[in-house]
Amino acid sequence: MTRLRYIGKRLLYVVLTLWGVSLLLFLLLHSLPSSPGELMLGEGATPDQVVAINHTLGYDRPMVIQYSSYLTGLFQGDLGTSYLFHRPVSEELGIALPVTLKLAVYALVLDILVAVSLATLAAMNKNKPIDHAIRAIPLVGIGMPPFWTGTILLVIFAVGLKVLPAGGLQDGIVGNLRSLFLPALTQTIVASAILTRSLRQSILEVLQSDYILSARAKGVRGFRLVVRHILPNAIVPTLSLLSVLFAGLIGGVLITESVFGLPGIGSMVVRAFQVYDIPLVSGITLVTAALILLMNLLLDVLYSILDPRVTLR
Amino acid sequence: MLQTPSLATGRWRSDAVPEPPLLSVRDLSVTLPTRQGYMKAVDGVSFDVPSGSAFGLVGESGSGKSILLRSILGLLPDGAKVEGQIYLEEQELSALSPKRRALSRGKGISVIFQDPMTALNPVRRIGTQIAEGPIVHSGVKRSAAHARAIELLTEVGIADAAEVARRYPHELSGGMRQRVLIAMALICDPKIILCDEPTTALDVTLQKKVITLLERLCLDRGVALLFVSHDLALVSELCDFVTVMYAGQLVETGLTRQVIDSPRHVYTWALLRSLPTIDGPKVAPLSIGGPALDRVHAPSGCRFHPRCPIAEEPCTTLPYELSEVGQGHRSACIYGDGTLPVPALGDPGGAVR
Amino acid sequence: MKDVVNEGIQPQPLHSVAEPAESATTDAPPRRVSAKLTIGVGILAVYIIMAVLAPVVAPYNPLAQQIPDALVRPGWSHLLGTDELGRDVLSRIIYGARVDLTAAVAAAVGACVLGTLIGLLAGYAGGWFDIVLTRIMDMMQVIPSFTLLLVLLLVLGPGATSLVIALIVTHWVAYGRLIRGSVLVLRGQDFILAARLAGLGTPRVLVRHVLPNVARQVVTYLASDVVLAITAIASLGYLGIGIQPPTAEWGSMIHDGQDFLSSNWWLSAAPGVFVVVLGLGLALVSDSFNERRDGA
Numbered sequence: 033m034t035r036l037r038y039i040g041k042r043l044l045y046v047v048l049t050l051w052g053v054s055l056l057l058f059l060l061l062h063s064l065p066s067s068p069g070e071l072m073l074g075e076g077a078t079p080d081q082v083v084a085i086n087h088t089l090g091y092d093r094p095m096v097i098q099y100s101s102y103l104t105g106l107f108q109g110d111l112g113t114s115y116l117f118h119r120p121v122s123e124e125l126g127i128a129l130p131v132t133l134k135l136a137v138y139a140l141v142l143d144i145l146v147a148v149s150l151a152t153l154a155a156m157n158k159n160k161p162i163d164h165a166i167r168a169i170p171l172v173g174i175g176m177p178p179f180w181t182g183t184i185l186l187v188i189f190a191v192g193l194k195v196l197p198a199g200g201l202q203d204g205i206v207g208n209l210r211s212l213f214l215p216a217l218t219q220t221i222v223a224s225a226i227l228t229r230s231l232r233q234s235i236l237e238v239l240q241s242d243y244i245l246s247a248r249a250k251g252v253r254g255f256r257l258v259v260r261h262i263l264p265n266a267i268v269p270t271l272s273l274l275s276v277l278f279a280g281l282i283g284g285v286l287i288t289e290s291v292f293g294l295p296g297i298g299s300m301v302v303r304a305f306q307v308y309d310i311p312l313v314s315g316i317t318l319v320t321a322a323l324i325l326l327m328n329l330l331l332d333v334l335y336s337i338l339d340p341r342v343t344l345r
Numbered sequence: 346m347l348q349t350p351s352l353a354t355g356r357w358r359s360d361a362v363p364e365p366p367l368l369s370v371r372d373l374s375v376t377l378p379t380r381q382g383y384m385k386a387v388d389g390v391s392f393d394v395p396s397g398s399a400f401g402l403v404g405e406s407g408s409g410k411s412i413l414l415r416s417i418l419g420l421l422p423d424g425a426k427v428e429g430q431i432y433l434e435e436q437e438l439s440a441l442s443p444k445r446r447a448l449s450r451g452k453g454i455s456v457i458f459q460d461p462m463t464a465l466n467p468v469r470r471i472g473t474q475i476a477e478g479p480i481v482h483s484g485v486k487r488s489a490a491h492a493r494a495i496e497l498l499t500e501v502g503i504a505d506a507a508e509v510a511r512r513y514p515h516e517l518s519g520g521m522r523q524r525v526l527i528a529m530a531l532i533c534d535p536k537i538i539l540c541d542e543p544t545t546a547l548d549v550t551l552q553k554k555v556i557t558l559l560e561r562l563c564l565d566r567g568v569a570l571l572f573v574s575h576d577l578a579l580v581s582e583l584c585d586f587v588t589v590m591y592a593g594q595l596v597e598t599g600l601t602r603q604v605i606d607s608p609r610h611v612y613t614w615a616l617l618r619s620l621p622t623i624d625g626p627k628v629a630p631l632s633i634g635g636p637a638l639d640r641v642h643a644p645s646g647c648r649f650h651p652r653c654p655i656a657e658e659p660c661t662t663l664p665y666e667l668s669e670v671g672q673g674h675r676s677a678c679i680y681g682d683g684t685l686p687v688p689a690l691g692d693p694g695g696a697v698r
Numbered sequence: 699m700k701d702v703v704n705e706g707i708q709p710q711p712l713h714s715v716a717e718p719a720e721s722a723t724t725d726a727p728p729r730r731v732s733a734k735l736t737i738g739v740g741i742l743a744v745y746i747i748m749a750v751l752a753p754v755v756a757p758y759n760p761l762a763q764q765i766p767d768a769l770v771r772p773g774w775s776h777l778l779g780t781d782e783l784g785r786d787v788l789s790r791i792i793y794g795a796r797v798d799l800t801a802a803v804a805a806a807v808g809a810c811v812l813g814t815l816i817g818l819l820a821g822y823a824g825g826w827f828d829i830v831l832t833r834i835m836d837m838m839q840v841i842p843s844f845t846l847l848l849v850l851l852l853v854l855g856p857g858a859t860s861l862v863i864a865l866i867v868t869h870w871v872a873y874g875r876l877i878r879g880s881v882l883v884l885r886g887q888d889f890i891l892a893a894r895l896a897g898l899g900t901p902r903v904l905v906r907h908v909l910p911n912v913a914r915q916v917v918t919y920l921a922s923d924v925v926l927a928i929t930a931i932a933s934l935g936y937l938g939i940g941i942q943p944p945t946a947e948w949g950s951m952i953h954d955g956q957d958f959l960s961s962n963w964w965l966s967a968a969p970g971v972f973v974v975v976l977g978l979g980l981a982l983v984s985d986s987f988n989e990r991r992d993g994a
Contacts, residue, residue, distance in 0.1 A: 052837045060853050158423075171985065174922070175977015177929040179936045180952055180970035187959050187967075242463035249418055249458075250478045250529070251450040264468045276839075283844035287933050298844075302937050305848045313852065317845040324840050339468055340513040 039333065046325045053321045054106060057314045058099055067091060068115075068310065111318070112311030116304060121315035125297065129319065131201060132296035136285050136323075138212050139219040140278070146224040148267075151231035152258060155239065166228065173225030178284045182218040182291035189214060200293050215288045223281055230273050234266040241265075268339045275328045282320055365435060366393035367569050368417070368537055373429035375409070375416050385643075386412040388593040389429075389665070394537065394586075399563070399570040401584030401601070403577050403616070409593040410573045414539050417571075418456065419446045434536070452482045455530035459542040461522035465514035471498075471525055472510030478533045497528040502558060520551040527559060537569040544579065556583055577616050581605050589613045592648040594665055599674030609676035612649050647678070655680070735986035741979030748795040758786035760793040760946040769962055778968050781954065787965065790946035791972055797947050799976070801858055802927035805865035810920055812866060813873025818909075820874070821881025832878070835871045843868045847930065851939060861940040865927055876919060880912040914987065921984035925977045932973055948973055 069086035070077065086092045090101070105112065111121035154166040189196045202211045238244060239262065247261045286298030293299070297316050304312035336342045375387040387409040394400040404410045415421050417431055419438065431438045433453060438446065458464035466474055475497065476490035485493070491510070498506035501524040514522060523543065530538050543559070544552040560583060563570055574580050580587055581601050588598040589612060597610040608614040646663050650656040659679060667675045670682055748755060757777075764784035772779040778787035820831040838846070846868050854860035934940035935949025943950055948969040955965030 049837055049840060052833070053841060056837065057849065060849055063853055171981045172974060172978050174981050175925055175929075175974045177932050177936075177949075177970070177973055179933050179949070180966075180973060183952060183956060183959070183966050184970065187963055242458055242460060243466040245420060246456070246458055246464045246529075247466065247477075248420055248447070249450055249456040250533075251447060251452065251481050252477060253444075253447045256481070260469075261466055265466070268468070279839065279842055283842040286842065286844050287937070290937055301845060301848060302939075305852060305939065308852065310852070313845075313849060317841060317849060320842050320845055321840045324842065328840075341467060341515050 035333065035336065038336075039329070042329045042332070046322070046329065049325055050318065050322055051103075054103070054314075054318055055099070057317055058102060061310045061314055062095065062098075064308075064310075066308075106318075111315035114304070114312045114315075115309040116307050116312060121311050124300065124312065125315060125319060128295060128297045128300050131294055132285060132289065132298060133323075134208060135212050135215055135219075135289070135294065135296060136282060138209075138216040139223070139281060139285060142216050142220040143223045143227060143277075143281070146220055147227035147231050148263070150224070150228045151235055151266075152263070154228070154232045155235035156258075158236065167232070170225035170229050173221050176221055178218045178222060178288050179291045181221055182215065182288055185214045185218060186292070201295060211292075212294075215285075215292045215294060218288050218291070219281060219284045222284065223277055226277060227270065227273065231266060231270050234269050235262060238262050238266045264338060268335065271331055271335045271338070275331045278327045278331075279324050282324060286320075364396065367396040367434060368394040368571065369430075369432040370413075370417070371430045371432070373413070373416060373431065374427070375412050375421065376426040376428075377412070377422065378424045385593050387416065390590070390593075390595045391429075392588055392595065392598060394569055394571055396536070397563075397567045397569055398586060399560075399572060399584040401580035401587045402571065402573045402590060403575065403580050403587060404590035405575055407592075408590040410590050411541055413590075414456075414541050414571070414573055417539060418450060418454065419443070452533055453536050455533060455535035455538045457523075457526045457530045457538060457540045457543045460546045461519060461526050462514065462546075464526060465522060467514055469513075470510065471512055471514065471517070475510070475525065475529045475532055478529065482533055493532060494528070497532050498525070500531075500562070501525075501528045502554075503528075519547055520554070523547060523551070523555050524558070527555070527562070531562060531566070531568075534566075535568060537571060538563065540570060540572045540574075542574050543572075545574070545576075552579070559583075578620055589616070592643060594648060594677065595667060596649070596678065597674075597676045598667075599671065603671055603674045607671075609670045609674065609680070609682075610678040611653050611655060611680065612678075613676075615654075732986050734982045738979050738982030738986060741975060742983065745795055745799060745976055745979065748792050749799045750796075752793050752796045756786075756789035756792040758789040760785060760790040761944055762786075769958070771962070772964065779962065779964060781951070781965055782958070785946075787951075787968060790951060791948070791969055793946040794948045794951065794969065795972070795976075797858070797941060797945060798928055798931055798949075798973075801862055801865075801931050801941070802924050804862045805869065805927045805931075806920055806923045808862065808866035809869035809923065810873050810916065813870035813875075814877050814916065816870065817874040817877025818881060821878040821885065828878075831874070835874050838868075838871045843930070844933075847934065848939070851934075856940070856942055858941055861931065861934070865930060868930075869923060869927065872919065872923070873916065876915060877912055880915065884911055918984050918987040921980045921987065925980045925984075928973060928976060 067082065067086055068089065068091045069082040069084075083092075090098065102112070109122055111125070113119065114121050114124055117124055150166050150169075154163045157163050196214055197211045200211065202208065244257070244261060247257060252261065285296075286301060288294075289296045289298030290302055297319070301313060301316045303309075304316065370393075371391050373387055373390045374385060377384050377386050390409075390413065392400075402410050402413070412421070416425075416427055417438070419441075421427065427439065429439070433449075438449065441449065465471075472491055472494050475494035476487065479485040479490045479493060480487060495506045495510050498509060503509050503521060503524055509517065509521070509525075514525075517525070523546075526543070538559075540559070544555055547555060556579065559570070562568070570584070572580060572584055577587075584601055586599070587601045587604045589596050589604070589610065591612050597604060597608065597613045604613060605617065608617060644651055644661070646659075646661040647653070647656070647665070650660040653660065657679075663679065665677055667677050668682075670676050762785060764780070766784065768780060768782050768784040770776050770780040770784075776786050776788065778791065780786055781790070816831060820828045847864050850864035850867055851860060854863060931940060932947070932949030932952070935947040935951075936953045938950065938953070941947045941950070943954075951969040952966045955962070955967075955969075958965055
C-alpha cells in the first residue's frame with residue numbers, strides 16, 4: 033500500500049493503543065484506597081470537605097461515567113487538572129514537555145553519531161586492538177545507571193573542570209546545548225553501548241556480501257564505500273532495535289532530569305508521584321506513550337524509505 | 346593489434362603471440378588460513394592471457410579458480426598470503442601499494458560475478474550503480490555517467506533502459522540483472538573482463554543468450570575475457586584457450602581445440618567423459634569418484650591420484666611438473682606425452698563439438 | 699557437467715547469499731571455557747557471597763549511626779569512610795548488595811516465570827487468546843517502564859515487596875514475546891507434531907519439548923534483565939522511591955552522597971562502582987552464553 037495510506041492506518045493504530053493505555057491507567061489509578069478528594073485536600077481535611085469536593089468534581093459518579101467523561105475530555109485535549117498545581121495538566125505539560133523533547137532528541141542524535149562511528153571503526157578493523165577495545169566498552173556501559181553516570185560526569189566536568197553548567201537549563205541555543213550536553217551524554221553511554229554492538233555485527237555481515245566485493249572491484253573504496261554502500265545496508269536491520277531502544281531512552285531521560293535539575297516532565301512526574309497527583313501522573317504516562325508510538329511509526333516509515341525491498345502492510 | 350574475426354575456437358593457430366600478453370600470472374601461490382590449518386588455495390600457477398582473447402579457466406569447487414580471480418583483483422580475505430607476480434600490460438600489479446591497486450580496479454580490469462542478485466547493492470538504483478565506476482575513476486560528471494549507463498543498458502539488450510535505470514535490483518529478473526552486471530563491467534572500457542561463473546545462476550536458455558551477448562560485445566571492443574567456470578562444455582564453446590585446474594594447481598593448458606580433441610591429463614579426460622552427449626554414439630557419462638579434496642593435507646605426488654582410475658606407483662611420489670606436450674599445450678600428467686591409455690577407458694566421444 | 703565431489707574444506711565462501719552471521723564473525727574459539735565466563739561468574743560469586751553472608755562479612759551494622767564519627771575519610775577503621783550519619787559505608791554497601799541483588803533477582807525471575815507462562819499460552823493456544831495477549835503486550839511495551847513503575851507503585855504503596863511486584867509487571871513482556879516467538883516457530887516443526895501424534899497432552903508437550911529449546915535464549919536474556927532490574931531499583935532508590943531509607947540501598951546512598959560531591963565524593967562514587975561491576979559481571983555471563991549458543 034502507498035506510504036500515505038500506511039501512515040493513516042498506523043495513526044489509527046496509535047489512537048487505539050492510546051485508548052487501551054488510558055483505560056489501563058484509569059483502572060489502575062482508580063483502584064487506590066483513598067479517594068481523589070482525600071488526596072487533593074491532604075491530611076487535614078474533614079470528612080465533610082472530602083465528600084463535598086468529591087461531589088463537586090464528580091468523583092462520586094459511577095466508574096463508567098467517570099471514564100467516558102475522561103475520554104471525551106481526552107479528545108478535546110483535556111487531561112484533567114493537576115492536584116498539585118491546580119491547573120490543567122495540559123498546560124503543565126506544555127511547559128515541561130519541550131525540555132524533555134529537546135533532551136531526548138539530543139540524546140538520540142548523540143547515540144546515533146557515537147554508535148555509527150564506533151561500530152564502523154570496530155568493524156573495519158576487526159580483531160585489531162581497537163576493535164577489542166570498542167567491544168569491551170558496552171560490557172561496562174550497560175551496567176552504568178544513568179543517574180550515577182550523570183553524577184560522576186557532573187563531578188568531573190561541572191565541579192572539577194568547571195567547563196559545563198552544573199544543572200538546570202540555560203537559555204538560548206548555546207545555553208541549551210551546553211546544559212543539555214551532559215544529560216544527553218549520560219543517556220548515550222548506555223544506549224550507544226547496545227546500538228554499537230548490534231551495528232557492528234550488521235556491518236560485519238554487510239562486509240561479507242558480494243555487492244561490497246563488487247563495489248570494491250569497481251574501485252570504490254574508503255569513505256565512499258562506507259557511506260554509500262556499507263552503512264545504508266547495515267543500518268536497516270538496526271532500525272528495529274532503535275524503536276525498542278527509544279522506549280528505554282525516554283525512560284532514562286526522565287530519570288536523568290532529576291539528576292541535573294532539568295524542568296522537564298521527568299522531574300515533574302517524580303513530584304507528582306510523591307504527592308499522589310493522579311491526573312498529572314496519568315497525563316504524563318499517556319503523553320510519553322504517545323511519543324513512543326509516534327517514534328515507532330517514524331522509524332517504520334524510515335525503514336521503508338531506506339530499504340526499497342520492504343513492502344508496507 | 347591482430348584482427349580477430351571471431352572468438353570461436355581454432356582462431357589461434359600457434360603459440361607465438363606477436364605482442365606481449367595482456368595479463369600475465371607467474372608462479373602465483375595463495376595461502377589461506379582456515380580453522381584446520383593453512384591451505385594453499387592456489388599453488389604455483391602461471392599463464393598468459395593474450396589481448397582480445399577469451400581464456401577459460403575450468404575446475405571444480407575448491408580448485409582455487411575463484412581465489413585466483415580475487416588475487417588478480419587484489420581482493421583476498423584478511424590473512425591471505427600471496428606469492429608470485431601478476432602483470433597487467435607489463436605493469437606488476439602485485440607490487441602496487443593497496444591504495445594504487447584499488448585505483449587500478451575497474452579501469453583496465455572489470456569483473457562479472459556469479460550471482461547477480463547478491464552482486465548488486467539492494468538499496469541503490471541500477472543506474473547509480475552502473476554510473477559509479479566512471480565517476481570514481483575518471484571523474485566523469487554524474488549526469489554524463491548516467492547517460493552513459495543508459496546507453497550501455499541499451500547495448501546489452503535491455504529495452505526501456507531509462508526506466509530500468511531507475512529501478513532497484515530486486516525489481517528485475519535474473520537475466521536482466523546479469524545484463525546489468527555486464528553493462529557495469531563494460532562501462533569503464535576495460536581491457537579484460539574477469540568472469541566468475543557468470544551464468545551458473547541462470548537457466549540454460551538465458552545462459553546461451555548471455556554468453557552470446559558477452560561474446561559479441563567483447564569481440565566488438567577487443568576486450569579479453571578470463572572466463573572461470575566449472576562447465577567445460579560452456580568454456581569450450583566460448584574460449585580460445587582452456588586451462589584446467591585441480592587442487593590449486595594448473596594441470597593442463599592449451600588451445601581449446603587441442604585440449605578438447607586430445608586431452609593430455611586424466612582429469613581433463615575424465616571431465617570430458619562426464620559430459621552427457623547429444624550426438625555421437627551413446628556413451629554413459631562417467632562420474633569421478635573418490636574421496637573429497639582435503640586441501641590442508643594434500644596427497645603426495647599428483648594431487649589427483651587418489652581419484653585417478655589409472656594411477657600408478659610413480660603418481661604418488663613424483664613432484665608436480667608442467668611439461669610441454671604440444672605447441673603451447675602443457676600437461677602435468679605423466680601420461681601427457683600421448684601415452685594416455687585412452688582406448689582402454691573409452692573415447693570422450695562427441696560430447697563437445 | 700556435474701560436480702560429484704563434495705567440499706573438503708572450502709576457503710572463504712565467496713558467493714554466499716544467506717550466511718549465518720555467527721559463523722562468519724565469531725571470534726571466540728568454541729572449544730575451551732571462555733575467559734569471559736570465568737571472570738563473569740567470579741564477579742557474581744563475590745556479590746552473592748556479599749549478599750548472603752552480609753552479617754558475617756560486613757564490619758559494622760549498616761544502620762548504626764555514630765554522629766560523632768560522621769564523614770570520616772577512608773582509612774583502616776572504615777575502609778570506605780562513613781557517611782553523614784556516621785554509618786560505615788562499606789557495611790552499607792555490603793548490606794545494600796543483599797537488598798538490591800535479592801530484589802533484582804526476585805523481580806527478574808518473577809518476570810521470567812510470568813512472561814514464560816503467558817508466552818507459552820499465547821503461542822501455543824493461539825486464536826483469541828493470542829490476539830488479546832499480544833495486544834496487551836504491545837500496549838505495555840509502549841509505556842516507558844519508568845512511568846509504568848511509578849503508576850504501579852502509586853497503587854501498591856511503598857516498600858520492597860511492591861517494588862518487586864511492580865518490576866515483575868513491567869518486565870514480563872520481554873519474556874512473553876521471546877517465548878511466544880519461539881513457540882510459534884517450534885509449533886510448526888515436526889518433532890512437536892510427532893509428540894502430539896504419539897498422544898502426549900498439551901502441558902507435557904510444552905514442558906518437555908518446547909521449553910528446553912527456548913531455555914538458552916531465556917537464560918541469556920535473564921542475565922541482562924537482572925542488570926536492568928538493578929538499574930531500575932537503584933534509580934528509584936535514588937529518587938527516594940521504592941526501597942525506603944534508612945535501609946541501605948545503593949541508589950539512595952548515591953543520592954545522599956550528592957550533597958558532599960566536592961569533599962567526600964566517594965560516598966556517591968563507591969556504591970555506583972559496585973553497581974557497574976555487578977552489571978559487568980552479568981554482562982560477561984550473558985555474553986558468553988550468547989557466544990556459546992552461536993559458536994558451539
